[in-house]
Amino acid sequence: MTTATDIQPATPDSPPTRTTTGASAVARAVRPIPTSRLVAVELRKMFDTRAGFWLMASVGIVAVLATAVVIIWAPDEAITQNTFSTAIGMPLSVVLPIIAILSVTGEYSQRTGLTTYTLVPWRGRVLGAKVVATVLVGVASMFLALAVGALGNVVGSAVTGLDAVWDITATQFGNIVLANILGMLMGFMLGVLFRSSAGAIVGYFVYSFVLPVAFGTLAAFQEWFRDLQPWVDVNFAVTRLFDQTMTGEHWQQLGVSTLVWLWVPLAIGLRAVLRAEVK
Amino acid sequence: MISVESLTKHYGRFTAVDHVSFTAAPGRVTGFLGPNGAGKSTTMRVMVGLTRPTTGRVTIAGRDYRELANPGLEVGVLLDASAQHAGRTGREILAIAQQTMGLPRTRVAETLARVGLTEDEAERRVRNYSLGMRQRLGIATALIGDPDVLVLDEPANGLDPAGIRWMRDLLRGFADDGGTVLLSSHLLHEIEVIADDLVVIGQGRIVAQGTKAELLAAAGTLVRTADVERLARALHEAAVTTTPIDGGLRADADPELVGETAHRAGVALRELRPADGAGLEEMFLELTAETAREGAAA
Numbered sequence: 001m002t003t004a005t006d007i008q009p010a011t012p013d014s015p016p017t018r019t020t021t022g023a024s025a026v027a028r029a030v031r032p033i034p035t036s037r038l039v040a041v042e043l044r045k046m047f048d049t050r051a052g053f054w055l056m057a058s059v060g061i062v063a064v065l066a067t068a069v070v071i072i073w074a075p076d077e078a079i080t081q082n083t084f085s086t087a088i089g090m091p092l093s094v095v096l097p098i099i100a101i102l103s104v105t106g107e108y109s110q111r112t113g114l115t116t117y118t119l120v121p122w123r124g125r126v127l128g129a130k131v132v133a134t135v136l137v138g139v140a141s142m143f144l145a146l147a148v149g150a151l152g153n154v155v156g157s158a159v160t161g162l163d164a165v166w167d168i169t170a171t172q173f174g175n176i177v178l179a180n181i182l183g184m185l186m187g188f189m190l191g192v193l194f195r196s197s198a199g200a201i202v203g204y205f206v207y208s209f210v211l212p213v214a215f216g217t218l219a220a221f222q223e224w225f226r227d228l229q230p231w232v233d234v235n236f237a238v239t240r241l242f243d244q245t246m247t248g249e250h251w252q253q254l255g256v257s258t259l260v261w262l263w264v265p266l267a268i269g270l271r272a273v274l275r276a277e278v279k
Numbered sequence: 280m281i282s283v284e285s286l287t288k289h290y291g292r293f294t295a296v297d298h299v300s301f302t303a304a305p306g307r308v309t310g311f312l313g314p315n316g317a318g319k320s321t322t323m324r325v326m327v328g329l330t331r332p333t334t335g336r337v338t339i340a341g342r343d344y345r346e347l348a349n350p351g352l353e354v355g356v357l358l359d360a361s362a363q364h365a366g367r368t369g370r371e372i373l374a375i376a377q378q379t380m381g382l383p384r385t386r387v388a389e390t391l392a393r394v395g396l397t398e399d400e401a402e403r404r405v406r407n408y409s410l411g412m413r414q415r416l417g418i419a420t421a422l423i424g425d426p427d428v429l430v431l432d433e434p435a436n437g438l439d440p441a442g443i444r445w446m447r448d449l450l451r452g453f454a455d456d457g458g459t460v461l462l463s464s465h466l467l468h469e470i471e472v473i474a475d476d477l478v479v480i481g482q483g484r485i486v487a488q489g490t491k492a493e494l495l496a497a498a499g500t501l502v503r504t505a506d507v508e509r510l511a512r513a514l515h516e517a518a519v520t521t522t523p524i525d526g527g528l529r530a531d532a533d534p535e536l537v538g539e540t541a542h543r544a545g546v547a548l549r550e551l552r553p554a555d556g557a558g559l560e561e562m563f564l565e566l567t568a569e570t571a572r573e574g575a576a577a
Contacts, residue, residue, distance in 0.1 A: 030352050031381070040378065044378065049366035050366055110364040115376070117329060119376060119379045278329040
């Protein structure tokens with residue numbers, strides 16, 4: 001057999017040009033796929049199905065609905081930018097991680113990974129592009145929420161006849177963005193760990209609703225746990241980003257709890273995706 | 280050119296692919312034939328980097344698949360036409376491939392036309408596609424990068440007879456232009472009309488490989504008689520290998536030798552002819568009978 005005899009005149013250090021003995025019979029330079037293109041493709045895949053489109057649209061819809069609710073029902077003195085951002089932020093913090101989950105699990109639940117990982121056989125690059133696309137969507141959503149909230153604040157204070165209260169600092173906004181990105185990374189982590197939409201979404205609800213209640217109950221009844229909770233309860237640590245001035249100790253607690261609940265499982269999940277067979 | 284070198288894949292204690300070696304040469308259509316579960320798909324998934332081999336390797340034009348700079352432009356792959364997001368339109372699925380490979384947008388419409396999907400069909404969501412339309416879309420995804428090598432797993436599944444003829448002409452043209460085609464099937468008559476070379480696999484092992492003509496010639500002689508046992512003994516004494524078939528034998532010798540041997544042994548024959556008249560089907564069934572699930576019945 002004449003296996004692996006170089007029928008390619010390409011030198012090892014030149015970009016991989018090929019002289020086709022094949023279909024086109026014209027020498028053609030094959031350039032590597034740039035990462036920016038992978039990110040663009042992943043963003044496109046988030047929007048190009050009906051389910052994906054409405055999930056994305058729900059970010060805007062939620063923001064507008066929450067703003068309307070505040071204007072209609074909140075007492076006059078509560079019409080502040082902070083009220084709007086909280087009202088918009090709570091539902092968004094549920095939607096954004098689900099977007100992150102589906103960006104990963106869609107490749108497995110819909111089996112599109114077969115094509116994706118064949119066209120781009122470097123799975124780490126695909127996952128990297130997905131993280132970047134997810135974070136871009138998250139940050140864009142937060143700015144959209146900020147804009148809608150500000151508009152609501154202007155309209156709301158015009159309705160009440162009071163001066164608009166701008167009580168969100170850049171630091172606070174930064175913390176809120178960080179909290180949401182951590183939430184999306186949690187979704188991403190569950191996605192790579194479960195590689196199934198249903199499993200990951202159930203996992204996400206356990207993470208964000210069952211665990212906090214369990215930890216809260218434990219802290220309420222067991223005194224020894226009360227001081228420990230900020231270090232082990234990741235939701236507790238993340239939620240403080242929304243409504244408190246973060247102290248040095250708070251940051252440390254955030255670091256420790258996310259290490260256990262986010263970074264380590266994320267590393268395990270990524271390793272699994274890189275190694276697992278795609279079927 | 281695809282070169283599979285002593286490829287083995289274990290799943291726990293189960294051996295899906297067992298020291299498989301073959302090459303698919305440029306300018307030829309290579310048929311990869313075997314019953315369901317024989318290891319065809321596993322071999323093809325290893326080929327394109329979706330599955331890690333236990334040992335052995337596959338190279339395409341001398342390189343590992345992951346060493347290709349932009350694989351879609353060099354290898355066209357269709358592994359499972361149904362593995363698509365049901366909520367995307369056919370055009371969108373092709374456009375994602377086009378964008379990933381960095382091709383001009385006009386290629387989408389050109390390729391849709393090339394595989395015979397109409398504008399109207401391209402706008403439909405894939406959940407409303409027949410299996411035949413999915414196959415065409417999958418072949419479009421494989422072809423859009425204008426590759427030199429095609430790897431197609433069961434591409435004729437779900438195609439109607441006209442579709443199979445269309446694909447035969449397409450792959451023939453592709454190979455005649457110097458391309459390499461590897462396609463798998465568990466149906467022999469599909470592959471018989473398309474392939475130049477055959478690789479037959481059963482239970483993870485290669486049971487036969489060669490050109491279609493060679494394998495036909497190697498099919499030997501078919502002989503039927505009332506006294507199978509005596510003929511088998513006589514042929515055995517003449518150093519001819521035989522395989523029992525229904526009411527007779529398949530002998531690895533030409534009909535003349537078989538006829539002479541029968542005459543000398545005084546065995547009256549009912550039928551004597553070259554086995555290739557029975558087509559590759561018989562060979563395929565024979566070759567895979569001992570390894571296939573249905574083997575016990577044969």
